[in-house]
Amino acid sequence: MRIHLQGTKRPLAVTAATAIAALGIVAPAAAAPADEDRETTAVVDTPAPETDAPAEDTTGEAPAPDETPAVVETETGDADVAPLNTNTEPVTIDILGITDFHGYIENMPFLQTQMDVIRTSNPNTLFASAGDNIGGSAFVSSIAQDVPTLDVLDAMGLDVSAVGNHEFDKGYADLRDRVLPLIDFEYLGVNVDGAPEINTPPYSIVNIDGVDVAFVGTVTETTPTIVAADGIEGLTFQDPVAKTNEVAAALKDGDDANGEADVVVSLFHEGDSVAVGMSEDVDLVFAGHTHIQNVSETVAGAPIIQAGQYGQAFGHATLTVDAEGVVTVDEAAIIELDESVTPDATIQAIVDDAIEQAEVLGAEVLAEITENAYRGTNSGSDMGANRGTESSMGNHLANAALMTVNSTAVGADFGIINPGGVRADMDQDGDGVVTYGEAYSTQPFGNTVGSIDLTGEQVYTMLEQQFQPGASRPVLRLGLSDNVTYTYNPLAADGGDIIDVWIDGVPVDRAATYTVASNTFLLGGQDGFTVFREGTNFRETGIVDLEGYVNYLIAGEADVLPLGQRSIGMQADLTAGKTGTVDLWSLTYTALEEKPTTVTLHLNGTEVGSSDINTDVTPNLDNTGSASVSFAVPGNAPADSELRIVTTFEGGAVDTDVTVPVTVAPAVVPSVGNWFYVSNDWTSTVADTEFSFGRVGDEVLVGDWDGDGDDTFAVRRGTTFYVTNELKGGDAETSFVYGRLGDEVVVGDWDGDGSDTFGVRRGNTFYLMNELKGGKAEVQFDYGRVGDEVFTGDWDNDEVDTITVRRGNTFYVNNELIGGNATISYNYGRTGDMAIAGDYDGDGYDTISVRRGNVFFINNALEGGPADLELAYGRAGDDVFVGDWDGDGVDTPAVRR
Numbered sequence: 001m002r003i004h005l006q007g008t009k010r011p012l013a014v015t016a017a018t019a020i021a022a023l024g025i026v027a028p029a030a031a032a033p034a035d036e037d038r039e040t041t042a043v044v045d046t047p048a049p050e051t052d053a054p055a056e057d058t059t060g061e062a063p064a065p066d067e068t069p070a071v072v073e074t075e076t077g078d079a080d081v082a083p084l085n086t087n088t089e090p091v092t093i094d095i096l097g098i099t100d101f102h103g104y105i106e107n108m109p110f111l112q113t114q115m116d117v118i119r120t121s122n123p124n125t126l127f128a129s130a131g132d133n134i135g136g137s138a139f140v141s142s143i144a145q146d147v148p149t150l151d152v153l154d155a156m157g158l159d160v161s162a163v164g165n166h167e168f169d170k171g172y173a174d175l176r177d178r179v180l181p182l183i184d185f186e187y188l189g190v191n192v193d194g195a196p197e198i199n200t201p202p203y204s205i206v207n208i209d210g211v212d213v214a215f216v217g218t219v220t221e222t223t224p225t226i227v228a229a230d231g232i233e234g235l236t237f238q239d240p241v242a243k244t245n246e247v248a249a250a251l252k253d254g255d256d257a258n259g260e261a262d263v264v265v266s267l268f269h270e271g272d273s274v275a276v277g278m279s280e281d282v283d284l285v286f287a288g289h290t291h292i293q294n295v296s297e298t299v300a301g302a303p304i305i306q307a308g309q310y311g312q313a314f315g316h317a318t319l320t321v322d323a324e325g326v327v328t329v330d331e332a333a334i335i336e337l338d339e340s341v342t343p344d345a346t347i348q349a350i351v352d353d354a355i356e357q358a359e360v361l362g363a364e365v366l367a368e369i370t371e372n373a374y375r376g377t378n379s380g381s382d383m384g385a386n387r388g389t390e391s392s393m394g395n396h397l398a399n400a401a402l403m404t405v406n407s408t409a410v411g412a413d414f415g416i417i418n419p420g421g422v423r424a425d426m427d428q429d430g431d432g433v434v435t436y437g438e439a440y441s442t443q444p445f446g447n448t449v450g451s452i453d454l455t456g457e458q459v460y461t462m463l464e465q466q467f468q469p470g471a472s473r474p475v476l477r478l479g480l481s482d483n484v485t486y487t488y489n490p491l492a493a494d495g496g497d498i499i500d501v502w503i504d505g506v507p508v509d510r511a512a513t514y515t516v517a518s519n520t521f522l523l524g525g526q527d528g529f530t531v532f533r534e535g536t537n538f539r540e541t542g543i544v545d546l547e548g549y550v551n552y553l554i555a556g557e558a559d560v561l562p563l564g565q566r567s568i569g570m571q572a573d574l575t576a577g578k579t580g581t582v583d584l585w586s587l588t589y590t591a592l593e594e595k596p597t598t599v600t601l602h603l604n605g606t607e608v609g610s611s612d613i614n615t616d617v618t619p620n621l622d623n624t625g626s627a628s629v630s631f632a633v634p635g636n637a638p639a640d641s642e643l644r645i646v647t648t649f650e651g652g653a654v655d656t657d658v659t660v661p662v663t664v665a666p667a668v669v670p671s672v673g674n675w676f677y678v679s680n681d682w683t684s685t686v687a688d689t690e691f692s693f694g695r696v697g698d699e700v701l702v703g704d705w706d707g708d709g710d711d712t713f714a715v716r717r718g719t720t721f722y723v724t725n726e727l728k729g730g731d732a733e734t735s736f737v738y739g740r741l742g743d744e745v746v747v748g749d750w751d752g753d754g755s756d757t758f759g760v761r762r763g764n765t766f767y768l769m770n771e772l773k774g775g776k777a778e779v780q781f782d783y784g785r786v787g788d789e790v791f792t793g794d795w796d797n798d799e800v801d802t803i804t805v806r807r808g809n810t811f812y813v814n815n816e817l818i819g820g821n822a823t824i825s826y827n828y829g830r831t832g833d834m835a836i837a838g839d840y841d842g843d844g845y846d847t848i849s850v851r852r853g854n855v856f857f858i859n860n861a862l863e864g865g866p867a868d869l870e871l872a873y874g875r876a877g878d879d880v881f882v883g884d885w886d887g888d889g890v891d892t893p894a895v896r897r
Helices: 016-023 105-121 147-155 172-182 240-251 345-362 392-406 436-442 456-464 530-534 545-557
Strands: 002-005 071-075 091-098 125-129 160-162 186-188 204-208 211-219 263-269 284-287 293-297 303-307 313-321 327-336 365-368 414-417 433-435 448-455 484-489 497-503 513-519 536-544 567-573 579-585 598-603 606-612 627-632 640-648 654-663 675-678 689-692 699-703 712-717 720-723 734-737 744-748 757-762 765-768 779-782 789-793 802-807 810-813 824-827 834-838 847-852 855-858 869-872 879-883 892-896
Touching (some): 091 211, 105 125, 105 147, 105 313, 105 345, 125 263, 147 172, 160 211, 160 263, 186 211, 240 263, 293 327, 303 327, 345 436, 365 545, 392 414, 392 448, 392 513, 392 536, 392 545, 436 545, 456 497, 456 513, 567 640, 699 879, 744 765, 744 789, 789 847
Parallel strands (some): 125 160, 211 263, 284 303, 484 567
Antiparallel strands (some): 002 071, 071 204, 091 313, 313 327, 365 433, 448 513, 448 536, 484 497, 567 579, 579 627, 598 606, 598 640, 675 689, 699 712, 712 720, 757 765, 765 779, 802 810, 834 847, 847 855, 879 892
16 A cells, blocks of 8 residues: 655656656657547537536635645555545545646646645545546647656646546557656556556555545547557457446445445546446546536436546536445536636746747747637637537648648648647747747647548548547548538438538549548548548658648748638528528638628529528537528529539628539429329229319319318319319319418318318418318417428327428428427438328328339338338329328328329
């Protein structure tokens, strides 16, 4: 058993200056880590809400600690030590936690002062980290091999830390042989098999005031996909939740032989949405990896504190252990960094020394700039937190990769970079110049730049692989060089089906070959971009990414920032002669860049509409900068049309200007006859009943008007409805006037009485009647948008028909006759298909099917996927209807010719 007196850590092992001298560093490139990070977890991580952290008294210097420090005992392997909770009074313990620190040591003098306020108030205070203390670090630390970070954490009294994936950036041998000997705190990776130095014993127990507090540290199971494979050879990364639960169960099973604890704290280097699976044996979780701030709970009710990144905040938990050993967490909060407090002198001295040494190497000015480039944000100011969005810095570095490869004999068609490889904004101190140190902070990993050949089909796949549903970060948005543009559907099931791609303004040929420039980490298929493993002709330039970027800056490209967006999300619902709608996303960056305010659309060379752009940030996604433009589509618009999208800044300067293909559905052709052909069977192509009803040009409607279970026809002529209750010609049995000319008619059983009646839509307002008569509407509500296609049906088998709208090929189903959000949404068929609602299998649920030509594609569920049945019936150009013509509960087809 090793005993530490709290506040009396060892003398600093080595200063930053000593480290630099000992390593013989004269330039930073060769010693940089080898790769970047990302998440591929099974659950989508949620954006961080604001936390209601209690006010902390952090003004001025922290009060002096008690003269007699509390004794803190750390168990490192004595399995026969039982829990020591023999207290007759409750014991209160404060636990402070950071995560994803990444060497941002300049924040820590202030954080130490804030923490000391808590320590002084309660000497029973512990300090822990959820990992990524080192690796991918700020220049001031990474240039000295992260020794300044280790020194700062030791001086701050860090008790224990999980390993993060970045602790493996230089390989496990570096962590084991260089890092561990430099530190006093424990590094834990209990789910890393083959690493006894960090997994044996599978916990670190601190006895504080008679209470045994066990820390169990784990790292993301995806580590092998986000670090260099040769650095972790022989290691296996287990499920961190399952491993934590296993160790926690042993610590609370009453068996002294396997170690026992009163409190179990998980240090979990993975997102809080994954940590929810912790068992009831875990009392508290400090999570990380996503760089997002959030406070939530496990399914068992234990708090999860995820304190963001870079020492910009710390987690604070207060827990009480009573005399019976019952653990109560009294507080779980996130406390923001307060730079107004007096910095801790000891920590500041270490930081100042590191800064002095780093400035020697980093002071060289590479470029002067007038505009800065930034990483993506979730709030507008938390640079780098949103890796799912397009960023000016990502595109900037993709341009640098392209220039680097094009400086060699190989050459490339376009450049890319993964968002985890962009570690800082271009001008980090905003002084108008970019220094060597700032360039190093941007790309500290030391990867070489290379190229690989992909087919056009694989280029599409590469862009599809940005969207990773189920991961902590559901999108990892590639930085793209200026000559690449693509469109995507953000409403697709995975968040981003790629529609079209252009390179140098030319559509990508799926059968052609394209050469891609990037860092070798990404070209090796990491970060989930596995398509690169299928590429050919991989070549290394031998130029380190930092060197290439420095050359790019020196060449004068620092002030040539990418204009416009490489990616544009869009959905277009256009029919000749009708009002069409184009919905757009990803029209702006998320950070401090100037943002365009207006988007204007041109269809086939003619301006057709414009809209203001909503610049509210969409966290973790690439959808920031949205607009919806509705306009009258010319009746002669061709099926293969062109849509020009132009965004402009206030004042009129152009940002994005791209032209994309769009499909315009043909104008609706009026029926050419009044003869009906009705079928009672989906397997037959022959009509069971034929008759004539109404006039050529009448609007035809289908419903069960008298509640007898059989659907029949009605026609509308002007504003007069003519209803018949039999499948035959002749005079109507009921007629009445309702609505206005130009109203869109809908049919349904709105009150569940078994009889269908009419309603009309005017704009996006529905006016419904529960009887076959004129007069004032009995139900009125707004739903959908002007231009949406409308369907009615009993979607939930409650005997009441409600409304669904289609936008593109996405259906928005509402199970109530009210406005608001859809109950269900899904994609089915293609934009331009004829969609028809009905109960095709007689189970009481209406669903949506489509007709293409004269073929019906029947779907018996409100979901996408292949059709359940295909049937050709009638001719392409017939008016088409479905109804339960014979009362058997199954809707079947009819056509009018």
